[in-house]
Amino acid sequence: MERDVATLCCPPVTAGVLGEDDAAELAALFKVLADPARLRLLSMVAAADAGEACACDLVEPVGRSQPTVSHHLGLLVEAGLLEREKRGKWAWYRVVPDRLAALREALGPVPAGPR
Amino acid sequence: MERDVATLCCPPVTAGVLGEDDAAELAALFKVLADPARLRLLSMVAAADAGEACACDLVEPVGRSQPTVSHHLGLLVEAGLLEREKRGKWAWYRVVPDRLAALREALGPVPAGPR
DNA sequence: CTTACATATTGACAAGTGTCGATGTGATGG
DNA sequence: CCATCACATCGACACTTGTCAATATGTAAG
Numbered sequence: 001m002e003r004d005v006a007t008l009c010c011p012p013v014t015a016g017v018l019g020e021d022d023a024a025e026l027a028a029l030f031k032v033l034a035d036p037a038r039l040r041l042l043s044m045v046a047a048a049d050a051g052e053a054c055a056c057d058l059v060e061p062v063g064r065s066q067p068t069v070s071h072h073l074g075l076l077v078e079a080g081l082l083e084r085e086k087r088g089k090w091a092w093y094r095v096v097p098d099r100l101a102a103l104r105e106a107l108g109p110v111p112a113g114p115r
Numbered sequence: 116m117e118r119d120v121a122t123l124c125c126p127p128v129t130a131g132v133l134g135e136d137d138a139a140e141l142a143a144l145f146k147v148l149a150d151p152a153r154l155r156l157l158s159m160v161a162a163a164d165a166g167e168a169c170a171c172d173l174v175e176p177v178g179r180s181q182p183t184v185s186h187h188l189g190l191l192v193e194a195g196l197l198e199r200e201k202r203g204k205w206a207w208y209r210v211v212p213d214r215l216a217a218l219r220e221a222l223g224p225v226p227a228g229p230r
Numbered sequence: 231c232t233t234a235c236a237t238a239t240t241g242a243c244a245a246g247t248g249t250c251g252a253t254g255t256g257a258t259g260g
Numbered sequence: 261c262c263a264t265c266a267c268a269t270c271g272a273c274a275c276t277t278g279t280c281a282a283t284a285t286g287t288a289a290g
Contacts, residue, residue, distance in 0.1 A: 014215070018158040020178070023151035031149035035278075036138035039145075043133040056236065063135070065280055070238055072278090089236045089287045100129070100223050107219040108212075150248075171266065180250055185268055187248090204257050204266045 014108040026106055032079040033103075037064055038072045045082060045093045055091045129223040141221055147194040148218075152179055153187045160197060160208045167200075167209045 011022045018026070033039060040062050045053045059069045073093060076082040080099045085092045126137045133141070148154060155177050160168045174184045188208060191197040195214045200207045 013154060013158050014161045014210075016158065017162050017176075018155050020151060020155070023154040023158075027149050027151045027154055030145050030154075034142050034146035034149040036135060036142045037278080039128060039138040039142055040133050040135070043128050043131065043138075046129045047132050054236095061132075064278090066237075067239080067281080068279055070236095074238080086237090086286095091237065095129075097223075104219050104222040107222070108215050152248080169266095179248090181267075182251080182269080183249055185266095189268080201256095201267090206267065 012106055012108060029079060029103060029106075032075055032081065035072070037062055037068070038076055041069070041072055042076060042081060042095065046095045052085075052092045052094045055093065058093075127221055127223060144194060144218060144221075147190055147196065150187070152177055152183070153191055156184070156187055157191060157196060157210065161210050167207045170206045170208065 011018060011026070013026070033042075041058055044058055044061065055069065055073060058073075059066050062069055064072075073082065073084070073091075077084050077093075080096055083094045083096055085094070126133060126141070128141070148157075156173055159173055159176065170184065170188060173188075174181050177184055179187075188197065188199070188206075192199050192208075195211055196218075198209045198211055200209070
């Protein structure tokens with residue numbers, strides 16, 4: 001069984017020097033976002049009608065083969081960025097907003113907090 | 116000359132479906148963050164005393180060879196996340212906060228605005 | 231059961247990437 | 261000049277990764 005990325009996450013980058021382990025964990029998360037196909041899939045699910053999208057509706061617009069799309073969706077789920085629910089023969093995906101927020105905070109503290 | 120990543124950046128992921136080109140550009144940026152050594156270097160420069168750090172002080176703590184560190188710093192500069200200034204025989208690096216902020220916003224709109 | 235369909239898994243391969251040793255480039259100091 | 265130091269570039273190599281065709285798994289319909 002390989003390293004599970006989806007557990008916790010994200011000591012902020014701008015505050016303090018990251019240790020090798022924290023850095024590796026964060027890097028693994030960014031690696032999931034470091035692919036055009038995955039970013040497009042993520043945005044497609046985020047823009048879907050009821051907040052969820054069927055895999056069957058993602059294959060054609062993303063312009064990759066069905067196995068490739070399934071592979072990318074699997075990585076996004078493993079990283080905790082998407083949730084999968086199987087209904088009948090279809091697989092439905094939703095974004096996990098908290099996970100995205102955590103990633104965002106890892107890039108620095110809140111932008112401009114009122115004091 | 117290859118694709119320069121440091122020009123503009125970042126149509127947000129959560130609003131609308133990304134096109135292949137925008138996705139590729141964003142992915143290229145995330146790819147730079149998708150490495151433990153680079154994340155550590157970034158955090159080290161961010162945590163440096165006067166807001167800048169000499170490359171000579173980064174090699175040992177990051178635990179990689181000098182050429183490897185130079186390579187990673189070069190990628191961070193090319194991505195616009197760091198600025199380099201040569202003074203004498205030393206190279207000094209500063210973070211580019213706007214660039215980090217842009218990346219953060221690409222992960223979604225502002226977290227939770229007071230209504 | 232059989233067929234059809236949606237999705238996941240496997241195997242294979244080309245391309246990309248992190249790493250280091252060796253070497254190149256410039257600046258500083260004798 | 262010549263030696264030294266800081267940094268960048270080059271060449272090579274092991275390892276990772278995105279991709280697809282083929283196949284397996286599982287569900288629904290007849």
